Amino acid sequence: MKRGLNLLGALGLASVLLYGCNNSGTPSTTASNDQPSSEVKSEVNVAFVFTDSVINKYDYFKMKSEELTEKGKKFEGDLQGRASGFQQEVQAFQQTGGNMTVNQQRAKQEELAKKEQNLMTYRDNLMQELSADEAALYSEVYDRVQKYLETYAEANNLDVILSYTRGGAVWYANDAIDLTESVIEGLNKEYNANPTDTAK
Secondary structure (H helix, E strand, O other), X not given: OOXXXXXXXXXXXXXXXXXXXXXXXXXXXXXOOXXXXXXXXXXXXXXXXXXXXXXXXXXXXXXXXXXXXXXXXXXXXXXXXXXXXXXXXXXXXXXXHXXXXXXXXXXXXXXXXXHXXXXXXXXXXXXXXXXHHHHHHHHXXXXXXXXXXXXXXXXOOOOEEEEEOOOOOOOOOOHHHEOHHHHHHHHXXXXXXXXXXXXO
16 A cells, blocks of 8 residues: 655745745855755655544544443433432422421421532532543543654654544545554554553
8 A cells, every 4th residue: 555645745845936936036145154055855755544533443542432431321320329319308308398397498498409509519520520531531542643653654754644534624635645544453453462551
Protein backbone atom coordinates (compact mmCIF):
# COMPACT_ATOMS: atom_id res chain seq x y z
CA MET A 1 0.00 0.00 0.00
CA LYS A 2 1.30 3.41 -0.91
CA ARG A 3 2.24 5.18 2.33
CA GLY A 4 2.47 8.74 1.16
CA LEU A 5 1.79 11.13 -1.66
CA ASN A 6 4.34 13.70 -2.78
CA LEU A 7 2.57 17.05 -2.64
CA LEU A 8 3.78 20.59 -2.99
CA GLY A 9 3.42 21.92 0.54
CA ALA A 10 2.59 25.47 1.48
CA LEU A 11 6.17 26.18 2.46
CA GLY A 12 7.39 24.59 -0.75
CA LEU A 13 5.02 26.75 -2.78
CA ALA A 14 6.22 29.83 -0.96
CA SER A 15 9.79 28.83 -1.74
CA VAL A 16 9.00 28.43 -5.44
CA LEU A 17 7.23 31.79 -5.61
CA LEU A 18 10.09 33.46 -3.80
CA TYR A 19 12.59 31.84 -6.13
CA GLY A 20 10.62 33.05 -9.18
CA CYS A 21 10.43 36.60 -7.83
CA ASN A 22 14.12 36.65 -7.09
CA ASN A 23 14.97 35.50 -10.60
CA SER A 24 12.71 38.01 -12.32
CA GLY A 25 13.68 40.97 -10.18
CA THR A 26 16.67 42.09 -8.19
CA PRO A 27 18.68 39.44 -6.40
CA SER A 28 17.78 38.90 -2.76
CA THR A 29 20.18 39.87 -0.03
CA THR A 30 20.89 38.16 3.26
CA ALA A 31 21.71 39.72 6.59
CA SER A 32 25.06 37.98 6.75
CA ASN A 33 27.12 36.18 4.13
CA ASP A 34 28.48 33.91 6.85
CA GLN A 35 25.07 32.29 7.50
CA PRO A 36 24.13 29.43 5.17
CA SER A 37 20.77 29.82 3.40
CA SER A 38 18.15 27.45 4.74
CA GLU A 39 16.50 25.20 2.17
CA VAL A 40 12.76 24.66 2.40
CA LYS A 41 11.57 21.17 1.60
CA SER A 42 9.41 21.42 -1.52
CA GLU A 43 7.95 17.91 -1.46
CA VAL A 44 5.93 16.73 1.49
CA ASN A 45 4.88 13.13 2.11
CA VAL A 46 1.28 13.31 3.29
CA ALA A 47 -1.19 10.67 4.45
CA PHE A 48 -4.35 10.63 6.55
CA VAL A 49 -6.41 8.55 8.96
CA PHE A 50 -10.12 8.49 9.69
CA THR A 51 -9.96 9.70 13.27
CA ASP A 52 -13.26 8.21 14.46
CA SER A 53 -12.34 4.78 13.11
CA VAL A 54 -8.91 4.84 14.75
CA ILE A 55 -10.38 5.78 18.13
CA ASN A 56 -13.40 3.45 18.07
CA LYS A 57 -11.44 0.41 16.85
CA TYR A 58 -8.54 0.91 19.24
CA ASP A 59 -8.69 -2.02 21.69
CA TYR A 60 -7.48 0.11 24.59
CA PHE A 61 -10.27 2.63 24.01
CA LYS A 62 -12.87 -0.13 23.72
CA MET A 63 -11.70 -1.73 26.97
CA LYS A 64 -11.71 1.58 28.85
CA SER A 65 -15.10 2.53 27.38
CA GLU A 66 -16.59 -0.72 28.67
CA GLU A 67 -15.19 0.03 32.13
CA LEU A 68 -16.72 3.50 31.99
CA THR A 69 -20.07 2.05 30.88
CA GLU A 70 -20.05 -0.39 33.80
CA LYS A 71 -19.24 2.45 36.17
CA GLY A 72 -22.17 4.41 34.76
CA LYS A 73 -24.50 1.45 35.28
CA LYS A 74 -23.32 1.10 38.87
CA PHE A 75 -23.93 4.81 39.48
CA GLU A 76 -27.36 4.53 37.89
CA GLY A 77 -28.31 1.58 40.09
CA ASP A 78 -27.12 3.37 43.21
CA LEU A 79 -29.01 6.51 42.26
CA GLN A 80 -32.21 4.58 41.52
CA GLY A 81 -31.94 2.85 44.89
CA ARG A 82 -31.64 6.14 46.71
CA ALA A 83 -34.46 7.70 44.69
CA SER A 84 -36.70 4.72 45.42
CA GLY A 85 -35.98 4.99 49.13
CA PHE A 86 -36.77 8.68 49.09
CA GLN A 87 -40.00 8.09 47.19
CA GLN A 88 -41.12 5.51 49.74
CA GLU A 89 -40.42 7.97 52.54
CA VAL A 90 -42.50 10.63 50.76
CA GLN A 91 -45.39 8.19 50.31
CA ALA A 92 -45.22 7.17 53.96
CA PHE A 93 -45.42 10.81 54.99
CA GLN A 94 -48.41 11.37 52.72
CA GLN A 95 -50.20 8.46 54.36
CA THR A 96 -49.35 9.24 57.98
CA GLY A 97 -48.85 13.00 57.89
CA GLY A 98 -52.43 13.62 58.88
CA ASN A 99 -51.72 12.14 62.29
CA MET A 100 -48.89 14.60 62.95
CA THR A 101 -49.08 18.01 64.55
CA VAL A 102 -48.55 21.07 62.37
CA ASN A 103 -45.01 21.48 63.68
CA GLN A 104 -44.23 17.82 63.04
CA GLN A 105 -45.56 18.10 59.50
CA ARG A 106 -43.49 21.21 58.87
CA ALA A 107 -40.35 19.56 60.25
CA LYS A 108 -40.91 16.45 58.12
CA GLN A 109 -41.48 18.52 54.99
CA GLU A 110 -38.24 20.40 55.61
CA GLU A 111 -36.44 17.11 56.17
CA LEU A 112 -37.80 15.67 52.92
CA ALA A 113 -36.94 18.84 50.99
CA LYS A 114 -33.36 18.61 52.27
CA LYS A 115 -33.14 14.94 51.31
CA GLU A 116 -34.46 15.73 47.85
CA GLN A 117 -31.85 18.46 47.43
CA ASN A 118 -29.11 16.10 48.61
CA LEU A 119 -30.32 13.49 46.14
CA MET A 120 -30.17 15.97 43.26
CA THR A 121 -26.69 17.09 44.33
CA TYR A 122 -25.57 13.46 44.47
CA ARG A 123 -26.95 12.86 40.96
CA ASP A 124 -25.16 15.95 39.62
CA ASN A 125 -21.88 14.85 41.22
CA LEU A 126 -22.16 11.40 39.61
CA MET A 127 -22.80 12.94 36.20
CA GLN A 128 -19.84 15.29 36.59
CA GLU A 129 -17.58 12.42 37.59
CA LEU A 130 -18.60 10.35 34.57
CA SER A 131 -18.18 13.36 32.29
CA ALA A 132 -14.71 14.03 33.70
CA ASP A 133 -13.77 10.35 33.28
CA GLU A 134 -14.92 10.41 29.66
CA ALA A 135 -12.94 13.59 28.91
CA ALA A 136 -9.85 12.11 30.58
CA LEU A 137 -10.20 8.92 28.55
CA TYR A 138 -10.41 10.77 25.23
CA SER A 139 -7.44 12.94 26.20
CA GLU A 140 -5.37 9.89 27.08
CA VAL A 141 -6.35 8.02 23.92
CA TYR A 142 -5.52 11.01 21.73
CA ASP A 143 -2.12 11.25 23.42
CA ARG A 144 -1.49 7.55 22.82
CA VAL A 145 -2.53 7.76 19.17
CA GLN A 146 -0.44 10.87 18.58
CA LYS A 147 2.62 9.23 20.12
CA TYR A 148 2.12 6.15 17.95
CA LEU A 149 1.65 8.26 14.81
CA GLU A 150 4.92 10.06 15.44
CA THR A 151 6.73 6.71 15.46
CA TYR A 152 4.69 5.53 12.46
CA ALA A 153 5.53 8.67 10.46
CA GLU A 154 9.26 8.31 11.13
CA ALA A 155 9.22 4.63 10.15
CA ASN A 156 7.32 5.31 6.92
CA ASN A 157 9.02 8.57 5.86
CA LEU A 158 5.89 10.69 6.30
CA ASP A 159 6.00 14.41 6.96
CA VAL A 160 2.31 14.94 7.72
CA ILE A 161 -0.52 12.66 8.87
CA LEU A 162 -3.86 14.41 8.64
CA SER A 163 -6.91 13.75 10.79
CA TYR A 164 -9.87 13.11 8.49
CA THR A 165 -13.26 13.81 10.09
CA ARG A 166 -16.56 14.68 8.47
CA GLY A 167 -16.94 18.45 8.43
CA GLY A 168 -13.24 18.92 9.22
CA ALA A 169 -10.55 20.74 7.28
CA VAL A 170 -9.98 17.91 4.76
CA TRP A 171 -12.75 17.60 2.19
CA TYR A 172 -11.13 15.03 -0.07
CA ALA A 173 -8.22 12.64 0.12
CA ASN A 174 -7.14 9.84 -2.20
CA ASP A 175 -7.70 6.36 -0.76
CA ALA A 176 -4.12 5.50 -1.67
CA ILE A 177 -2.88 7.61 1.25
CA ASP A 178 -5.43 6.29 3.76
CA LEU A 179 -3.48 4.77 6.67
CA THR A 180 -6.48 4.09 8.89
CA GLU A 181 -6.47 0.28 8.87
CA SER A 182 -2.70 0.08 9.09
CA VAL A 183 -2.63 2.45 12.07
CA ILE A 184 -5.45 0.60 13.84
CA GLU A 185 -3.62 -2.69 13.35
CA GLY A 186 -0.37 -1.21 14.65
CA LEU A 187 -2.00 0.46 17.66
CA ASN A 188 -3.76 -2.74 18.69
CA LYS A 189 -0.65 -4.83 18.15
CA GLU A 190 1.32 -2.45 20.38
CA TYR A 191 -1.37 -2.40 23.09
CA ASN A 192 -2.08 -6.14 23.06
CA ALA A 193 1.63 -6.86 23.42
CA ASN A 194 1.33 -5.38 26.91
CA PRO A 195 -2.37 -4.89 27.80
CA THR A 196 -1.64 -4.41 31.49
CA ASP A 197 0.24 -1.19 30.68
CA THR A 198 -2.66 1.15 31.38
CA ALA A 199 -1.88 4.69 32.39
CA LYS A 200 -5.23 5.13 34.13
